[in-house]
Amino acid sequence: LKLSSRETLVESCVLSHVGCCGRSPTASMPEDEDEPELVIAEPAEGAGPTHEPFSFNLLSTVQSQQSSNGLRHNDHLRYRQYCSRRLRRLYNVLKFKHGKGRYKQAPFPADFTDVRFLEVPLASAERAWSYGVQLKADNANAASVNAQWRHHSINRFGKAVKWAKFLEQVCKIHADQRTQMEAEAYTAYLEGVYLAEKEDWKEAHGKIVRCRKVCEYLSLASGPNESAFLKAKASELEPLLRECKYNLGLPADDDDEDKKPAAASAPRDALGLRYRGQGLAIPSDRIKDKLFKCLEFVNDVKVTTEVQEGNAVIEKYGKISVEFGDVMKDIHGEMIKVGADGQTSEWKMLEAFARQHSLSMNLERNLVLLWNHLLKLEPLEDMSTTEARRSCKPEEGMRFCDMLKSDLEGLTEMPEPSEKISSLLTAYVAIVVNCRCLFLALCYTSFGKVLEGAALLDMLHARMDDASLGEGLDDPLGRLHPLFELIYEGMPTRVAKWRCRGLAQMCAGSKAKAKSLEVGGEQRPPGGAGSVQRPGGLADAKSFAAFPPSFRDIPCKPLLFDLAFPLIVQPDIEALLLQKRGKSDESQKGLLGKVAGGVGAVAGGLGSRLSGLW
Numbered sequence: 001l002k003l004s005s006r007e008t009l010v011e012s013c014v015l016s017h018v019g020c021c022g023r024s025p026t027a028s029m030p031e032d033e034d035e036p037e038l039v040i041a042e043p044a045e046g047a048g049p050t051h052e053p054f055s056f057n058l059l060s061t062v063q064s065q066q067s068s069n070g071l072r073h074n075d076h077l078r079y080r081q082y083c084s085r086r087l088r089r090l091y092n093v094l095k096f097k098h099g100k101g102r103y104k105q106a107p108f109p110a111d112f113t114d115v116r117f118l119e120v121p122l123a124s125a126e127r128a129w130s131y132g133v134q135l136k137a138d139n140a141n142a143a144s145v146n147a148q149w150r151h152h153s154i155n156r157f158g159k160a161v162k163w164a165k166f167l168e169q170v171c172k173i174h175a176d177q178r179t180q181m182e183a184e185a186y187t188a189y190l191e192g193v194y195l196a197e198k199e200d201w202k203e204a205h206g207k208i209v210r211c212r213k214v215c216e217y218l219s220l221a222s223g224p225n226e227s228a229f230l231k232a233k234a235s236e237l238e239p240l241l242r243e244c245k246y247n248l249g250l251p252a253d254d255d256d257e258d259k260k261p262a263a264a265s266a267p268r269d270a271l272g273l274r275y276r277g278q279g280l281a282i283p284s285d286r287i288k289d290k291l292f293k294c295l296e297f298v299n300d301v302k303v304t305t306e307v308q309e310g311n312a313v314i315e316k317y318g319k320i321s322v323e324f325g326d327v328m329k330d331i332h333g334e335m336i337k338v339g340a341d342g343q344t345s346e347w348k349m350l351e352a353f354a355r356q357h358s359l360s361m362n363l364e365r366n367l368v369l370l371w372n373h374l375l376k377l378e379p380l381e382d383m384s385t386t387e388a389r390r391s392c393k394p395e396e397g398m399r400f401c402d403m404l405k406s407d408l409e410g411l412t413e414m415p416e417p418s419e420k421i422s423s424l425l426t427a428y429v430a431i432v433v434n435c436r437c438l439f440l441a442l443c444y445t446s447f448g449k450v451l452e453g454a455a456l457l458d459m460l461h462a463r464m465d466d467a468s469l470g471e472g473l474d475d476p477l478g479r480l481h482p483l484f485e486l487i488y489e490g491m492p493t494r495v496a497k498w499r500c501r502g503l504a505q506m507c508a509g510s511k512a513k514a515k516s517l518e519v520g521g522e523q524r525p526p527g528g529a530g531s532v533q534r535p536g537g538l539a540d541a542k543s544f545a546a547f548p549p550s551f552r553d554i555p556c557k558p559l560l561f562d563l564a565f566p567l568i569v570q571p572d573i574e575a576l577l578l579q580k581r582g583k584s585d586e587s588q589k590g591l592l593g594k595v596a597g598g599v600g601a602v603a604g605g606l607g608s609r610l611s612g613l614w
Helices: 006-021 058-068 076-093 115-141 147-174 177-197 201-220 224-235 238-248 285-300 310-338 344-377 386-391 394-412 419-446 450-462 481-519 538-543 574-613
Strands: none
Touching: 058 076, 058 115, 058 177, 058 224, 076 115, 115 147, 115 177, 147 177, 177 201, 177 238, 177 310, 201 224, 201 238, 201 310, 201 344, 285 310, 285 344, 310 344, 344 394, 344 419, 344 481, 394 419, 419 450, 419 481, 450 481
16 A cells, blocks of 8 residues: 555554544544644835736636546545645745744745745645535534534634635735635635534625625626636535525525615716616726727628628628727726726626627627528538538538527626517527528438438428517617528528428439349348348338437436434443453453462462471
């Protein structure tokens, strides 16, 4: 057995004796070692950081380390061991030592140029938190609750909070504004967990709400990838928030004060810009000029129904996409500077306005490309030929449909939704899905899989009447409605044409196969050994299966939930122990008597012999 550290050796010894002593493997584990004091060295007078503020993705770093080191399987022991190894590596590479052999206090440096110094308190907080969760899980799995383990886990959560506060304090000195907000959210989460363990539900509720507010605000001020991660992080807080509400007697569906929109103090439609019926205010003149410049570019673009070159369309809309990207970056930077407690409502509405226009222009570009692809498809009759694939590739149409669906999903997640907008976007998604199904069927047909293509076209022909379009919306979503109407009105004709062509191709293939069998002399009388039925006969009809196949039940291993195990009372064996102890005492007394009697008999015999000699 190869052991990595002294702590692993102690854990292995405890695990080997847990069956005989009945104690948890974490109950005898040593406390965390090599923890420096939470003290920052005193800087020189008038001296500040000698570096630019660090940009440290704190929350994403924690998420990646947790998912890569055991927490994907809820293995908190493995994650805690990783944090210990990570701390040791950081101490070595940063030369942040604490004595050789004997522990020597080393204050945290007041100034440093390596961003990895921020990982030291982060790894320490994560190690203490994972230890607390591990103790809590062991206590929950035990037959009865152990007060000592519970007290130990609460102390570990408290230690994690201390390290998180220390990290937040260091970030305020050495990190940028976004890192400070992430450190605030991280500290609020650990404080909420700690207070919930202490059953201080009111304070825990406030901390969790604060963490969710900061995460949602950061998700608005981030790019697409980080925005999705932060939204998922905010949604993970819901179970703990519901527990706090339950213990406080609050309704589960009660909206918190931080989630309620703030009332507008003054009319904000002086600029003529509105987002879904609400006026906008632009606090920054620089952003206002850039935004109006983008809107001018949008008004200059005119949509036509004629066939256009793909490169020309991409170049025309690419300039608008770049301009909106710069505006979104500036808005996100200003939102981070303002913070989660500033003019959040105004910045949120402005960010939603710019993001809606950016997504709408991306949708319009992809719709124009999809419409051009459908126009190229009109003169074709057979997709299996090389000339047809050279002029119109079905997989390109599928790619356009996937991009359209992604942009429409982004629009559905925008703030201030309404029933009219949601229903119309749902209809747009249905149209895009139908187009993708058509191109997928054409892909199967072009590669010789006629039966699969015909089945998809038959299914698509049956659901053509399910989607329906209503009236359009205001700009910028109103610019999309005419293009969706064109695609929606032409879909039934296209599907019917290609369905008939697919059926005709199947019939032609069956006829050619039957003719080849007759010419080759392979036609035999039916019913004999090795007989071959004509295509379309009874044997082929019986071999056909329904598409799509129906669901059926399959046997599986049942799930067993032993709910009575915690209620089993351990038997009282004190009487058996006393009885066994009494028998052992009696046996010891009898053994001593026999030994003493034997020694006396030997001594008596020797005495009589000696007296006879005299």
